[in-house]
Amino acid sequence: MPLDRRHFLHTGAAAVVALIGNDLTQATPARNEVRAGPHDGLPGFRAVPATLHDGITVPDGYEAKVLYPWGTPTGIAGAMPEGPPGAGQSAADQAVQAGMHHDGMHFFPLDAAGTRGLLVMNHEYTDDRLLHGQENQGEPAERVRKTLHAMGVSVIEVRRTATGWTQVLPSRYARRIHGDTPIRIAGPAAGTAAMRTTANPSGDTVLGTFANCAMGVTPWGTYLTCEENFHGYFGGPTAAAAQATPAQRRYRTVPGAQWNSHWRHNERFDLTRHPNEPHRFGWVVEIDPFDPDSVPVKRTALGRKAQESATCTLTRDGRVAVYMGDDAAFEYVYKFVSTDRVKPGTDAAARAANRHLLDDGTLYVARYDAGGRGAWIALTHGRAGLDAAAGFEDAAAVLIHARLAADVVGATAMDRPEWIAVHPQNGEVYLALSNNNQRGAPGQPPADAANPRALNLYGGILRWREDGGDAASTGFAWDHFVLAGDTALPASGARYPHADADLFGSPDGLHFDSAGLLWIQTDMSGPTIGKPPFAALGNNQLLCANPATGQIKRFLVGPTGCEVTGCVLTPDRRALFVNIQHPGERRDDRTGLPSSTWPDGGPPGRTPPRSATVVVRRTDGGIVGT
Numbered sequence: 001m002p003l004d005r006r007h008f009l010h011t012g013a014a015a016v017v018a019l020i021g022n023d024l025t026q027a028t029p030a031r032n033e034v035r036a037g038p039h040d041g042l043p044g045f046r047a048v049p050a051t052l053h054d055g056i057t058v059p060d061g062y063e064a065k066v067l068y069p070w071g072t073p074t075g076i077a078g079a080m081p082e083g084p085p086g087a088g089q090s091a092a093d094q095a096v097q098a099g100m101h102h103d104g105m106h107f108f109p110l111d112a113a114g115t116r117g118l119l120v121m122n123h124e125y126t127d128d129r130l131l132h133g134q135e136n137q138g139e140p141a142e143r144v145r146k147t148l149h150a151m152g153v154s155v156i157e158v159r160r161t162a163t164g165w166t167q168v169l170p171s172r173y174a175r176r177i178h179g180d181t182p183i184r185i186a187g188p189a190a191g192t193a194a195m196r197t198t199a200n201p202s203g204d205t206v207l208g209t210f211a212n213c214a215m216g217v218t219p220w221g222t223y224l225t226c227e228e229n230f231h232g233y234f235g236g237p238t239a240a241a242a243q244a245t246p247a248q249r250r251y252r253t254v255p256g257a258q259w260n261s262h263w264r265h266n267e268r269f270d271l272t273r274h275p276n277e278p279h280r281f282g283w284v285v286e287i288d289p290f291d292p293d294s295v296p297v298k299r300t301a302l303g304r305k306a307q308e309s310a311t312c313t314l315t316r317d318g319r320v321a322v323y324m325g326d327d328a329a330f331e332y333v334y335k336f337v338s339t340d341r342v343k344p345g346t347d348a349a350a351r352a353a354n355r356h357l358l359d360d361g362t363l364y365v366a367r368y369d370a371g372g373r374g375a376w377i378a379l380t381h382g383r384a385g386l387d388a389a390a391g392f393e394d395a396a397a398v399l400i401h402a403r404l405a406a407d408v409v410g411a412t413a414m415d416r417p418e419w420i421a422v423h424p425q426n427g428e429v430y431l432a433l434s435n436n437n438q439r440g441a442p443g444q445p446p447a448d449a450a451n452p453r454a455l456n457l458y459g460g461i462l463r464w465r466e467d468g469g470d471a472a473s474t475g476f477a478w479d480h481f482v483l484a485g486d487t488a489l490p491a492s493g494a495r496y497p498h499a500d501a502d503l504f505g506s507p508d509g510l511h512f513d514s515a516g517l518l519w520i521q522t523d524m525s526g527p528t529i530g531k532p533p534f535a536a537l538g539n540n541q542l543l544c545a546n547p548a549t550g551q552i553k554r555f556l557v558g559p560t561g562c563e564v565t566g567c568v569l570t571p572d573r574r575a576l577f578v579n580i581q582h583p584g585e586r587r588d589d590r591t592g593l594p595s596s597t598w599p600d601g602g603p604p605g606r607t608p609p610r611s612a613t614v615v616v617r618r619t620d621g622g623i624v625g626t
């Protein structure tokens, strides 16, 4: 048994005892429930095989229904343009329709029975050949606008009917927040010099959120959307790259490195003219889904990075802790702990009372030591070398350039930290590490205890237990829950926690349901799917794990070329919502057409593949996963 595993198991018993006295958990579980989590018979469905089928595969006794594909009206009264998505729709249309590339998502119940609710979801990026047509129709500045409108967040209302879940149209909650929506900037970096631009000299308001990947939910019932790969939208002439600062290089906001030509058609994306504009992206953004008139807020106290998740839990004394991954190779894992305590409740009064909680606290970064111990290191200005001499003029500089601050304090560079999920019964924290094929390459960091594979193709899930079972602790015990890959290939280095576990690669999304089952969503990159050494793993998928037994069963396989993400179950666990992102993203080598026609079907090329929210339920109405 590896040393980290031994240490993790050894500290388990003490943490269980500590958690029993924690009256902040929603319902204090009995001692044996804390220890066991879900019982041995779970998950209880018959697993589906790995497949390359261009459709959704679910277990016998389950059905999957498409609910909210790209281009669907969001449900804003008087603004519900319909029609085939793509070149025929204007930027204004796209601003009130489902965006592209659905990602993180949460279900907020609207009634006690859980038969009505709000689905709030991210739209991460766009496929411009589908959005604007193969011929790139439209005036360039209008195309930029349409691209910005196709990202951000959707708030839709859904309800359960006799025939399953449907979208409510129109709904007074329906809302699109996108790349041009005015957003307030709050916290220590707001208003500071590095946040000021020509368009916003006060440095406290920004147009838009985009590149929205994973998410979080606060204890007071607001949604956190995370700005991940914002850097690709900022650019400039390649000749200007020589003047890029170390910070710009580290954040990849370097002229010439852009993914598109936004900088030519909308000057705020031109790094040479507005170098501070990218400082206003890469944040966690708080949204009140119950108030469609509320202004979203970028919370700078949580630090700037390629923000993956922002997973909230409570400390023992009732403050909020937020776990965050920075998804790039050799980046870090962070934790924010608020200064003030959470006022209980999720109603409007509680949301107002907790409005400032994410603006004041301590940001930490994780160090994973050999032997299964780890430490949270505070990124506090004036301490641990984070001072003006090291290039950090003030607290804002530490937050805006959190990556550079984390370098100074000796954090552990990880294999692409993605989603983080907290076990609802025992407080253990699970982190998806996607892959890192640069690990151990010439000039790159070698394998280490927490990232044990050089040329890590498959990723895995690392977990930790905070000392004393308290999310405010600065020490923890960690181990690997799973090193993903194909166990039939000796070189894969895979290690599963159960002999019969189903195989997968590149875990990205993680979600714990209320019973303590862990739902794992994968994002193997399109060109690798179905090919050696990934052939046995099939298309991207959703698996269900029992952390107590190590059993992992494949629950759903997505269509060709998609990523599976955003999984969330209703509180009663009778419905599972999940996002199918970028089906058919990889073009067919021969025809140049998208490799999927999901969900609309028909001959290749006639209908565009569409990212979509899907609802899965048992045909007998039973509890999903049992």
Ligand code: FEO
Pocket (backbone or CB within 6 Å): 124, 213, 214, 228, 308, 327, 418, 508
């Ligand atoms: Fe957008 Fe790291 O996945």
Ligand code: CA
Pocket (backbone or CB within 6 Å): 213, 214, 308, 418, 419, 508, 509, 565
């Ligand atoms: Ca992700």
Ligand code: CA
Pocket (backbone or CB within 6 Å): 508, 523, 563
């Ligand atoms: Ca991803």
